[in-house]
Amino acid sequence: MPGHAPAPLCTFSEPETPVTRTLTTEICIIGAGPAGLLLSQMLAQEGISSIVVDRQTRTHIEARIRAGVLEQGTVDALVxxxxxxRMMAEGLPHSGFDLAFDGDRHRIDLAGLTGKTVMVYGQTEVTKDLFAQRVADGQTFLFGVDDVVPTDLKERRPVVHLRHEGRSVRIECDYIAGxxxxRGVSRKAIPADVLRTFERVYPFGWLGVxxxxPPVSHELIYANHERGFxxxxxxxxxxxxYYIQCDLSDDVDDWSDDRFWKELCRRIGPETAAELxxxxxxxxxxxxxxxxxxxxxxxxNLFLVGDAAHIVPPTGAKGxxxxxxDVRVLARGLVRRYRSGETDLIDRYSEIALARVWKAERFSWQLSMLMHQFxxxxxxxxxxxxxxxxxxxxSEAASRSMAENYVGLPLEM
Known part of the structure; x- marks a missing residue:
């Protein structure tokens, strides 16, 4: 790669004491979820080394159940x-979705209004695909770590301290991706007088099964009923x-399958329920x-990525x-830095990412306010x-606005 000789995935040095191990790499990635895995993959394609650490095991991470509606930009990034x-072979392209309100339905024609579609493919499967690729390529992972502490964030070579398999480990790097x-440690490493947070906690939860x-419809149905979303x-x-709005005080054990199906049928209406x-x-x-x-x-030299920096209600499928x-912006900026020494893109990482984050927050908030009982x-x-x-x-204009947000606003860099 011009201007940058590919480095080994990481290097190991003999510890100064029997209980300390030192590793060096270019990027230390804290978190082996889809964001961390995709970042390591995109960097590896450009010869940039990384070490990925996570407090959980690979088996635990792959088993986590998460959302499954992917914007076209996400599909393109994975390809x-x-x-x-596997996503392209098994995923389900969707060209629209339905909004239902007390039995009345309106289809948002994503393809017709925007020329774009979304892909239904579970985040669990995305994680498995990325793990398979990274392991095949020889990515260095440290699973089951604890006591993770990012330090020296303002220095040229920040350090991540942690414990792994009973030993202290010190990872020296150029940059840290949180x-x-x-609930991770990365955001907590930013001084309180620097970090600002903005939060809206909703007075209900989603009970999901x-x-x-087979699904009741070939496209998603979002329903607002007097009993809840x-x-x-x-x-x-x-x-x-399937999901239904529930009280935060509810216990899963109180919701038998039979109770759940009866409640879902009430909320989606008799016509849809007849097909369930x-x-x-x-x-x-x-x-x-x-x-x-x-x-x-x-x-x-610490960058927050994904849920470390922002959370959205799942209503808009934006998490x-x-x-x-975030990964696409950061990866492109790091590649530019290692290729040419230019830091303009990583210097603007927060500005670029937040501009899109706040627009997605607005859409997710708007759809949540529309479709739930408060x-x-x-x-x-x-x-x-x-x-x-x-x-x-x-209004076609109103439907188009919703469709544009749902398929994903452009990433402007």
Whole structure:
């Protein structure tokens, strides 16, 4: 690669004491979820070395159940990274989705309004594909780590300290990518007088189930009913994912499969319910909803990526897609830095990423406010929800705006 000789994945040096090991690399990536894996893959394609560390095992990470609607930009990024073959073979392209309000339905024609589609392909499968690619390429991983502490963030060579298999490890690098999620250590490493956070916690959760049954519709259905929100989704042509709005105080054990299906049928209406194939669930969980943004997304030589910097309610299907957008900006900036020494793009990383993050936050908040029942809402707010639905249904411009946001706004660098 011009201006940069490919480095080994990492180097090891004999410890100064029997209990300390020192590793050196160009990028230390904290977090082996899809964001961290994709970043390591994109860097490796350009000969840039990285070490990926995570407190969990690979098996645990691959088993996590997450969302599954991918924007075209995310699909393109996975294909370009060499990890999209199975997605393109097994994923389900969607050209639209339905909004339902007390039984009335309106289809948002994504393809017709924007010329773009989305891909339904579970984040669990994305993670498995990226792991397979990285392991095949010889990526260095440290799983099961604890006591992770990023230090010297303002120095030329920051350091990540951690414990792995009972030993202290010191990772010296050029940059640290914090891909370790909302509860990770990376964001906490930014001084409190530098970091600003913005948060909206919603007064309800989503109860979700997975079942080995064909989906009730070939496209997603978002429903607002007087009893609460519901979503009909899928992971494949034979595996369905359904959600209903529930109280945060609810216990999963109180929701039998039979109770869940009865409640879902009430909320999606008799016409849709007549097509529903119910069955035993093999995964059931309750997820809280929040909107959250941390600024800035860079401090010294530490970059926050994905959920470490921002959370969106799942209503707009933006979580993974925003993380991939961050990765694309950061990877391009790092490649430019190692190829030519130019740092203009990584210097603007936070500015570029946040511009897109806030637009996605707005859309996810807007759709959440439209489609859920809020306990504090008066009859006036409920009438406003209905008026908004009618406006979207009757206005092509309003439908196009929703479609543009749903398929993903462009990444401007």
């Amino acid at each position: 370009e990274a060499g990890a999209g073959a 891909c370790d999620g909302f 997975l079942t080995e049954r 519901a979503l009909c989704s899928m992971r494949s042509a034979t595996r369905s994912r 194939q119910t069955g035993p669930s093999f995964e059931k969980s309750i997820a809280p909803l929040r909107s959250f943004v941390a600024e800035p997304m860079r401090y010294g 993974l897609n925003l993380a991939v957008g 306990p504090e809402h008066s009859p006036f707010e409920k009438k406003m929800q209905r008026a908004e639905f009618e406006y979207i249904r009757q």
